[in-house]
Amino acid sequence: MLNFRIYLISILIIFTLSGCQTVQQKSEAIAKKENKKLSKFIGKSSNELQIELGKPSEDYINEKGNFEFIYNSKKYLIPCERRFEIDSNNIVIGFVSNGCF
Numbered sequence: 001m002l003n004f005r006i007y008l009i010s011i012l013i014i015f016t017l018s019g020c021q022t023v024q025q026k027s028e029a030i031a032k033k034e035n036k037k038l039s040k041f042i043g044k045s046s047n048e049l050q051i052e053l054g055k056p057s058e059d060y061i062n063e064k065g066n067f068e069f070i071y072n073s074k075k076y077l078i079p080c081e082r083r084f085e086i087d088s089n090n091i092v093i094g095f096v097s098n099g100c101f
Helices: 002-039 046-053
Strands: 058-061 067-075 078-086 092-098
């Protein structure tokens, strides 16, 4: 009986750990896809960005003197924020994506 419990607990631990790894792999794949999608805007004008994504939810000048365009949305009630940094020549130089999938 004791061996059966140890065997059962071992199998449950293996399934739990493999399930966590699967979730992590899926999350990494989604993040990679999101980064690939957004990286196509690097080096493009802010006008091209707005043609593709529309008018930003917010925009402001950051501490470096560059524009920041912020796009907020929700999917399945989960907030998604995409930030793009635009230099003085109106060229996209960076982005950050949080909670987007």
